Amino acid sequence: MKFFVNKFVKNREVTVVLFLLILFSLVGLKNPAFISPSNLMLTLKGSVMYIALAIGMAFVILTKEIDVSVGSILGMSAAVAATMLRNGRGLFSIIIVTLMVGIVSGLVNGIGVTKFKIPSIVMTLGTNGILRGLMFIYTGGKWVENLPDYFKQASQKNIFGSMNAFVFFTFIVMIVIHLYLTKARRGKYFAAVGDNLEGANLVGIKVNFMKILAFVLSGAFASIAGMVYVSQVGFVGNVAGNGAEMTAIASCVLGGVSLNGGLGSVLGATFGAIIMNSINTALVFLKVPAYWNNTISGLLLILIVSSDALISRYLVTSAIKQRLSVKTESNGDSRKEEIGGEINEQI
Amino acid sequence: MGLPIIKKYGGIKMKKTKLLSLILVVAMLLSVLAGCAKPADDNSGKTDAPDKVETPAGDAGDASDAKDIKVVFIPKLTGNMFFESANDGAQEIAKKVGFEVKYDGSPEASVANQVQIINSAVNQGADAISISSLSPDGLNQALKNAMDKGVKVVTWDSDVDPEYRSAYINQGTPELLGAMLVDMAASQMSDEQLESAKFAFFYSSPTVTDQNAWVEYAKEYIADKYPGWELVTTQYGEQDAQKSLQVGQSILQTYPDIDAVLCPDSTALPGMAQAAKNLDKAQDVIITGFATPSSMRDFVKDGTINQFGLWDVNVQGALGAYVAYWLALGNELKVGDTIDVPDIGPVKVEPNSIQGYDYDAEDSGIILLPERVVFTIDNIDNYSF
């Protein structure tokens, strides 16, 4: 059983990288400028914010919950960071306070979901609205502008030649987290909780704690994404982060993180985020009239998730079929076909 | 009293207490709201009730005392620097003259929301409405309803059908603004570029009325004056700063020999500027458009942008509020007249035809802002919005 599950998971990550490569090659064929090294680095730079969101979201989705408040956590964090920057606070305190925004929001979400048994979609929908309103009150409705240059420059710094610092650190963090989630005992608890809540509980995992932790991490990463936003974009408007949660969820799903919990990795989510971000820019390179943008983005998304769903169905079906054929062969049962047929429909 | 709860803590019998607690909590919430809201609305709550009920037709406008006049100031959406600045202007002049301006808008740009806000303003007994409309015709029904009930209607920044408003505070006709957009770019071009420049439009979306109107006219103007120019692409930033940045970068990469990018949108222009700065292309591309000075100040100062434009939004907002108030006082608007606005001076009421409308009436006109402003490094510090 383990063998098939492993193969299955590995396949999801391979498929997302495959999609990414297909996307890049197709667009690159039409316009080679898209795959030029400088543009690739630009795409990665632009994806950093979405990758951060996707990594945080992955924690939550692994535990079979969902967090649609990350967009407004991003916005609120960005507003707080930018305001503190403008007021000339020290970098250290800015980072701490901004992270607190995400951590506290995540805590609220987590407690609502675990202690008050509010379904996560409802809870986070509620906090989403509340945070939006709070952000408006906090900024007084005005944009936060005129930020000190040093912070904006941070996102442009390169190390090792032309590798952007943010991108580099993002990948390091992503790899560390991936290893943690797949190898470390505690790390595997997230997927365990999402895969089988009762089972995890019985084995002694503190499921409530894990869930709250997942939400806190999601909030914290959203805050980090908010700081990246401030550094890259340079100012914070009132709609900052609107809709970012949908992109984060789509990135995770694209990357193989199943909304049913227990399955997936931040590796896949990262590539999913890169795909989501690339679609926007790819359309410009394809020289398609811009009013086609939404249509094409929607079609691409549907195409990718559909083929992903079909592939995963096929894999699960064939795995079950294989097991069944082994079983029935050993029993000399000629009803194998019948059973196989029924399994097909069930999926 | 606590016993029943504990005895049946298992679950089902909790229903009664659940009901009760829900009611209690919500009652608390609402009464807190009531407490917060009351002082602000004391006027319309108490004094309005008796007389307004009697005379539904004369609901508004029978307040001859300036302090009782309430103008509801409605932006296209809230949280946008441009509209916040307009509101600042409106609030300032209201405080000076002594009437009340209520700023009411929704964070999403939605025509249906604007209709709801108009209806709500009418129901609350506002004397006048001053609105920047998201749609040239979608608000007609709601505004007609308002005017029937005696509420004065003034528009600013973005107009509606002139039949449904008394005056429009216009920052400039599409001709003026479209031409301004092009001229700002052209003035930075070399002779060679003026002959055959490659340019692009980059703004918010295909559904935003005025930006598209300006671009449409700009295209005509270019075809006329600079026939050698080539439009390589039109892109949309959807008023999303991150997206605007990315699309901006993509434009520069896809069209490496582009000469100018025209950005008549307050989110697209800073995004484009930042993109040029990131890619180190600021010196090779002419970037210009419309945005608030505060969002562009740094770019002008470090040379990324040479010049860009707008108009004094504070003044526009102030005019929008004041003219509404002036009408609510009972004055009558006549084309050709001049209205004296405190601190701003006399403004003339032009006929609707200057905007290209067919509807011409004595009592419906356009007030044109005296000037549009081109911001450069020399004058940008004079403005604080």
Add this chain to the structure above:
Amino acid sequence: MSRFKKLLRWEAALVVLLALQIVVFGMINPRFLRLNVLLYSVNDFVSISIISLFVTFVIITGGIDISVGSIIGLSSVVVGILWKMAGFNIFATIPVALLVGALSGAINGFLVAYVGVQAMVATLGTMLLYSGFSLVIMGISGSSAFEGISGMPLAFLNIANGNVFGIPNPFIIFAALIIISYILLHKTKYGRYVFLVGINKNAARYSGIDHKLVTLSTYILSGTSAALAGVILTSYLGSSRPDLGAELTLSIVTAVVLGGTLITGGSGGVIGTALASVIVGILRFGLQMAGISSQYISVGVGLLLIIAVAIKGLSLSNFPRLRKLLERAIRN
């Protein structure tokens, strides 16, 4: 049976909540209590109410539909383009718009039920797709997306702006749809199938129900209702625009959840949804009448949602230590 009773209690709570709202807002601003003000206020949120009635069906099967906002815009564009560019009689455009809505819903349902895509992601993709379609249709037909199409005949405008004996038409349409959806969901075999599919897909299948078809049909219903709301909205504003309704999705989902329908599926009802949508609509309206600016309304709605659902799920078993404390106190 106990689930039914539970729901009834929840709906009773909603009615009390609604009454409370009216009383409190009435106290803040007596104009709120004027009958025609209240009735006509429905016009401003009737789209949310109509659509949430049928999104309830979708959510009961365990799915979700976030593309409804885009379907509103799409149907508005269909009405406008067919009337202006193709010369259709404007009333003839309505069935076409409804058909387009049904088709959009069918695509949603197909992706969710037959291809197996997660409902949230599938409808996210179609949300983009349908809003993109609206723009493309506008763009290709040569009319500009920013101006919208207007100038429709009075008879059409009266669909949303007219009234019968003082009751605004949209209110009547809403009431009719409540009855229809109620009968469909609670009184027919089909309705029972919808519930069963939501409770346990496989159990439904073993009972002989084609769960994929049932799921598909719920999306068709929600898509059609969105198209209907789009037609009404177009009539109300007198303008056909591709961006109509884009911001309504959140309110619709809020209304359904607030109405007592479980987001995980299997339980819920249209009466609760209808009440909840009115509560949310009146909350918006009442807060505005109370002088609070619209931007703070999202805070109010968010709070309401959380508190309502929290209380619904409240049970001392979630707080073992509190329970022990109270037990000890009672014993002593």
